[in-house]
Amino acid sequence: MSERLQPGDVAPEFELPDADGEPLSLASLRGRRVILYFYPAALTPGCTKEAVDFQGSLGDLETAGVAVVGISPDKPAKLAKFREKEGLTFPLLSDADTETLQAYGAYGEKKLYGRVVVGVIRSTFIIDAEGKIEQAYYNVRATGHVDRLRRDLDL
Numbered sequence: 001m002s003e004r005l006q007p008g009d010v011a012p013e014f015e016l017p018d019a020d021g022e023p024l025s026l027a028s029l030r031g032r033r034v035i036l037y038f039y040p041a042a043l044t045p046g047c048t049k050e051a052v053d054f055q056g057s058l059g060d061l062e063t064a065g066v067a068v069v070g071i072s073p074d075k076p077a078k079l080a081k082f083r084e085k086e087g088l089t090f091p092l093l094s095d096a097d098t099e100t101l102q103a104y105g106a107y108g109e110k111k112l113y114g115r116v117v118v119g120v121i122r123s124t125f126i127i128d129a130e131g132k133i134e135q136a137y138y139n140v141r142a143t144g145h146v147d148r149l150r151r152d153l154d155l
Contacts, residue, residue: 004105005136009128011127012103016071016093024069024091026131033066033134035149038106039142040120042074042082042092046142050122053146055088059116060155066126071095073120089129105138124149 005011015025026034037054041045054061054068059133063070068090072079077091094098100108100118106123109116122142126134135152137145 004138005125005133007133007135007146009132009133009136011125011133012100014093014095014100014103016095016100018091018093019074019076019083024093026127029067029069029127031129032063033064033129035061035066035068035124036104036127037068037070037100037122037124038104038120039070039072041086042078046122048074048082048086050142051082051088051092051146052086053142054090054095055086057146057150057155058093060150061153064153064155066153067129069093071100073101086091096103108140126153 011024015023018024039050041047071093073096074094076094077095079094082120084094095101098107101120108119110121121138122140124137124140128134
């Protein structure tokens, strides 16, 4: 498993395709805070709940100058279907080779229903305007996570 990131670490750079196949890089978001969250699979119950919660808080987050970006190993076509079905307006990025997931320590061994499996570790990072990790949350629960972030961001 990749090493976990800590507050103060430089956020690993990436450029990944969005749901429309257009590239988006972390560098292009420099100058504003970013909530970068990693989730296992689009169109699954927990990931849908998390994404819908982010969408519901998007107005407040954007007003506070915070961008939201979701990353999963799903292909862009599946992300587009997810975006349309749930009315998501923030970027969903495809990391099919899991390179970015691994760079953030969000891919590796985890327990699933009592078994050890290898896959996406649901994780979220708050990245400051200069590209440094402000907060790193690993093994988060889909339900209630956005509310916790809002509290941590004083929103």
